[in-house]
Amino acid sequence: MKKTLVLLLCILLFVSCKSESKSASESALAEQHTAQLIQGDFVYYADAAVLQTKDDIYGVIINAKMHELNTKVNVFKKEDTDMVPVQIKGIITIKPEGEEGWPLQIEITDIITVSQPKAQDENTIKI
Template identity: 40%
Template sequence: MKKSILLIFVSLLVFSCKNDKNKTSETESTFIRGEFILIDNAGVIKGKDFIYGVVIDGMANQLHQKVKPLQREEYDMVPVVVKGVIRPNTEEGWPEVVEIKEIVGVSEPTSELPTKIKSSDNSGHENHGHSSGENHKGHSH
């Protein structure tokens, strides 16, 4: 009898702690490491196994100002570490959004820029997207 009362008490304690953890996780800040971009009032943080929309507020705009000088081109994503609250998205877009609470760090992108392939109307001609007036190293025109 004592064992069953103890078992019930322990299981109630475990379940009540589990419920509290779920309630506080919506307001608790989490460290998030990923690549950030903000374009036309739409922000994204992309990690190895997640993509979050970003709540556009003062902190998101502050992060954008820190990231902008490090972007090599308009659509370049920049590595960041932020502390934020992740919650379900009630609007259109990504399933989850992050509200940035603290900017921990911003660093320069380390990967090379993606190779751009330009399509040519002259299919079958091997000009590799270059016009005859362009001057490039390794090519003689």
């Protein structure tokens, strides 16, 4: 009787854990395909585009919207490597295996604002 109860309990535990991980991965995929509002600093230099936020760094997928954003950002740049504050909507995905770049990628879907960068203080190191 005890063996049957333990066996039944183990099967129940195994089945319940299995369904939780499946629903968690499905919700993660659903989140990846919805546009999110992101605010950060953008730079496009030497065929690489990067968006740096307070918490993460994203490789920006190069497409027509990225080039449109770069055109708007160039108005505020003094040097090619200057980062400009932007607010965009984009779809965040995980970088495919075998590709170079940051672990997270963002595909820009909408450009909200492009702002003038803050003045750099004299302690900023320029390369």
